[in-house]
Amino acid sequence: xxxxxxxxxxxxxxxxxxxxxxxxxxxxxxxxxxxxxxxxxxxxxxxxxxxxxxxxxxxxxxxxxxxxxxxxxxxxxxxxxxxxxxxxxxxxxxxxxxxxxxxxxxxxxxxxxxxxxxxxxxxxxxxxxxxxxxxxxxxxxxxxxxxxxxxxxxxxxxxxxxxxxxxxxxxxxxxxxxxxxxxxxxxxxxxxxxxxxxxxxxxxxxxxxxxxxxxxxxxxxxxxxxxxxxxxxxxxxxxxxxxxxxxxxxxxxxxxxxxxxxxxxxxxxxxxxxxxxxxxxxxxxxxxxxxxxxxxxxxxxxxxxxxxxxxxxxxxxxxxxxxxxxxxxxxxxxxxxxxxxxxxxxxxxxxxxxxxxxxxxxxxxxxxxxxxxxxxxxxxxxxxxxxxxxxxxxxxxxxxxxxxxxxxxxxxx
Amino acid sequence: xxxxxxxxxxxxxxxxxxxxxxxxxxxxxxxxxxxxxxxxxxxxxxxxxxxxxxxxxxxxxxxxxxxxxxxxxxxxxxxxxxxxxxxxxxxxxxxxxxxxxxxxxxxxxxxxxxxxxxxxxxxxxxxxxxxxxxxxxxxxxxxxxxxxxxxxxxxxxxxxxxxxxxxxxxxxxxxxxxxxxxxxxxxxxxxxxxxxxxxxxxxxxxxxxxxxxxxxxxxxxxxxxxxxxxxxxxxxxxxxxxxxxxxxxxxxxxxxxxxxxxxxxxxxxxxxxxxxxxxxxxxxxxxxxxxxxxxxxxxxxxxxxxxxxxxxxxxxxxxxxxxxxxxxxxxxxxxxxxxxxxxxxxxxxxxxxxxxxxxxxxxxxxxxxxxxxxxxxxxxxxxxxxxxxxxxxxxxxxxxxxxxxxxxxxxxx
Ligand SMILES: Nc1ncnc2c1ncn2[C@@H]1O[C@H](COP(=O)(O)OP(=O)(O)OP(=O)(O)O)[C@@H](O)[C@H]1O
Ligand SMILES: Nc1ncnc2c1ncn2[C@@H]1O[C@H](COP(=O)(O)OP(=O)(O)OP(=O)(O)O)[C@@H](O)[C@H]1O
Ligand SMILES: [Mg+2]
Ligand SMILES: [Mg+2]
Numbered sequence: 001x002x003x004x005x006x007x008x009x010x011x012x013x014x015x016x017x018x019x020x021x022x023x024x025x026x027x028x029x030x031x032x033x034x035x036x037x038x039x040x041x042x043x044x045x046x047x048x049x050x051x052x053x054x055x056x057x058x059x060x061x062x063x064x065x066x067x068x069x070x071x072x073x074x075x076x077x078x079x080x081x082x083x084x085x086x087x088x089x090x091x092x093x094x095x096x097x098x099x100x101x102x103x104x105x106x107x108x109x110x111x112x113x114x115x116x117x118x119x120x121x122x123x124x125x126x127x128x129x130x131x132x133x134x135x136x137x138x139x140x141x142x143x144x145x146x147x148x149x150x151x152x153x154x155x156x157x158x159x160x161x162x163x164x165x166x167x168x169x170x171x172x173x174x175x176x177x178x179x180x181x182x183x184x185x186x187x188x189x190x191x192x193x194x195x196x197x198x199x200x201x202x203x204x205x206x207x208x209x210x211x212x213x214x215x216x217x218x219x220x221x222x223x224x225x226x227x228x229x230x231x232x233x234x235x236x237x238x239x240x241x242x243x244x245x246x247x248x249x250x251x252x253x254x255x256x257x258x259x260x261x262x263x264x265x266x267x268x269x270x271x272x273x274x275x276x277x278x279x280x281x282x283x284x285x286x287x288x289x290x291x292x293x294x295x296x297x298x299x300x301x302x303x304x305x306x307x308x309x310x311x312x313x314x315x316x317x318x319x320x321x322x323x324x325x326x327x328x329x330x331x332x333x334x335x336x337x338x339x340x341x342x343x344x345x346x347x348x349x350x351x352x353x354x355x356x357x358x359x360x361x362x363x364x365x366x367x368x369x370x371x372x373x374x375x376x377x378x379x380x381x382x383x384x385x386x387x388x389x390x391x392x393x394x395x396x397x398x399x400x401x402x403x404x405x406x407x408x409x410x411x412x413x
Numbered sequence: 414x415x416x417x418x419x420x421x422x423x424x425x426x427x428x429x430x431x432x433x434x435x436x437x438x439x440x441x442x443x444x445x446x447x448x449x450x451x452x453x454x455x456x457x458x459x460x461x462x463x464x465x466x467x468x469x470x471x472x473x474x475x476x477x478x479x480x481x482x483x484x485x486x487x488x489x490x491x492x493x494x495x496x497x498x499x500x501x502x503x504x505x506x507x508x509x510x511x512x513x514x515x516x517x518x519x520x521x522x523x524x525x526x527x528x529x530x531x532x533x534x535x536x537x538x539x540x541x542x543x544x545x546x547x548x549x550x551x552x553x554x555x556x557x558x559x560x561x562x563x564x565x566x567x568x569x570x571x572x573x574x575x576x577x578x579x580x581x582x583x584x585x586x587x588x589x590x591x592x593x594x595x596x597x598x599x600x601x602x603x604x605x606x607x608x609x610x611x612x613x614x615x616x617x618x619x620x621x622x623x624x625x626x627x628x629x630x631x632x633x634x635x636x637x638x639x640x641x642x643x644x645x646x647x648x649x650x651x652x653x654x655x656x657x658x659x660x661x662x663x664x665x666x667x668x669x670x671x672x673x674x675x676x677x678x679x680x681x682x683x684x685x686x687x688x689x690x691x692x693x694x695x696x697x698x699x700x701x702x703x704x705x706x707x708x709x710x711x712x713x714x715x716x717x718x719x720x721x722x723x724x725x726x727x728x729x730x731x732x733x734x735x736x737x738x739x740x741x742x743x744x745x746x747x748x749x750x751x752x753x754x755x756x757x758x759x760x761x762x763x764x765x766x767x768x769x770x771x772x773x774x775x776x777x778x779x780x781x782x783x784x785x786x787x788x789x790x791x792x793x794x795x796x797x798x799x800x801x802x803x804x805x806x807x808x809x810x811x812x813x814x815x816x817x818x819x820x821x822x823x824x825x826x
Contacts, residue, residue, distance in 0.1 A: 178588040
């Protein structure tokens, strides 16, 4: 047996217990609004555990009138009970959900309840949605969702940033999310550290041995990563989702929702952009045909173009009101405003490219990998595709592309 | 009469009252440790009000056995009772003092007490010290204090940064100091905004009218300032003093102390460096003779050289232990470490230069000006000297110097 899973937890765990399907029923029955939403008696509710992520328990509950999704943190990593972890991550997810709902209510599940004793978050159940990863993996459209996510990132970033808000409004949020150290640590270690050195959590196909050795000994790569580490920890431009891969996005037709904001933090806007971009690149590398690859490259082009357009449109609007926009409202200096915007977006672009590279790499050689390559029959096929992604990513770090066209040109080879 | 000075104060002001000399006596008498330190009876204590800053009340108290300094926030700006202000700034000063005392105990007054009801900070009284501004203005040495302050900034910055500490240790402090919004607002407005646009708080000698108009309409200057605003708000590299001018430094012989950390925040290290540099430049512009000017340029050279040396020495040390240093400890990559360090220090240097420029400008045309030029007899003499500083500063923003040698070359003309 491993040691007490609650050991080291800095929270009052007096009332905490891990939910089971019957525990979910009892929990929900205590909240009138949820009972009304579900309808009928608790005995009539259908409770399914669907946890498929690494960290938490997730239940979907259906009653005669409606449904809810129940998410609870565990005192350890779900897929590794020996890896202990504080419980407060649902609190940050709940806070993220409520803030983002004020900006993009149609792009997130409706927030219903957060219980700080049980570390339980209850939200709208997204019935008949699938993750974007599944949709794209099954040949679905990648372009329209990328357009939607681009606008989502632009809007949530802009409206939580110093561009749209006074420092008196930003700082309390920045201060709050700075406490999300458990999951910030995970990102720092798993995305920006471990993959770039020998570490027991790394693993990869043996066919990639040489690529990995090269990568981990390339000073240009390591210098770029050191810089990304600084950007990640010390560039709080906006409230980020923090884990915006295609498994954190659910789609049903043209309805696109972002879930799982437990990694949220104030950080560089290019981090969210970069994670999204990385998973498009992974889908590109795993795609079954040339036209399918081309389709995903289109999605990549659209993503940045749309992000840029949406972000600039918000910044251009008459009175954004934030501290970093005051001068912009002076219509006396239109050319200055243009220069400021280019400077800002150039830096978001270069962050995006760098973080995308790190994310691609860690999803191929790090602890938590992606399922995109699973459909391939042989390891040598898999390794070949993964090498495509790995080489592309390493080259982003070795020689940063200067324009979005350069990014897609490198993929259209 | 102005409105209620407590209006808008977000703190419990139930127990708060503004101290008078007799109030100071009663306050101190309630604290045994302070009574012991002062010695004798409270009636024997000499209490002098010495407030000469813009914001707070300061009393020096002497008893038969020892002395203390008592600092209290007012619910308004001391020199402008109509400008209301929350009381919590002493709390941040107390927090700064305690953190810095762990790193540089010999460079700050000893922390004695903080009373959160009265917003009173009690610390060691620096008997027979004068401010560095006075010392240098009176022809005293500028070189040795600059060496000391360079090391002070290097050490406090390094040890509070992600270079020396794990993110789990930095984030709680970052989170706490992010709440110092009142004084962060003051800096943002008075240093980085108002002077660069027409604003009623600005004022200057009429001889400088043309220079000010030019400055406020120069797009290169305004673009540089927009970037500095971003750096200031969203680059929490280390715990800064936040107001490190020569009036926040006290000297007695070779004993140098830093006081008045109420503006403390997590920010770009170059901000503290830049403020210090700015006041050397102001002293240079106001200096009575060519050899005196040369002496101050020497101090400027020494300041950056010493800062750089001290900072690198800390980073080079075997096990700094911070998240941004992990790779550095790998002795396998000495050339990588060197590149990382250059990249980091280049950015501190360019921040320093930019913030120095903004600070010089605001001290000549903004709300709170410096006394350095007061000894000059005629306004035209003053204006000429101030123009020297103003032009130097504007040129720093127009065309950033690429090396410390370039900075001093521009001053040695
Ligand atoms: N609101 C919802 N409605 C319907 N299904 C949901 C909802 N939220 C989550 N799910 C399902 O539960 C799964 C796990 O959710 P989620 O990604 O939030 O969990 P996690 O433990 O935080 O995972 P990760 O390892 O990605 O952090 C999702 O892939 C999805 O299938
Ligand atoms: N510990 C101390 N010992 C002796 N004198 C002190 C001490 N602290 C402050 N003083 C004196 O009080 C004066 C004002 O102190 P300080 O600068 O901290 O006040 P302030 O109101 O915050 O000013 P500012 O406008 O610079 O913010 C100093 O210039 C110095 O002369
Ligand atoms: Mg998750
Ligand atoms: Mg002060």
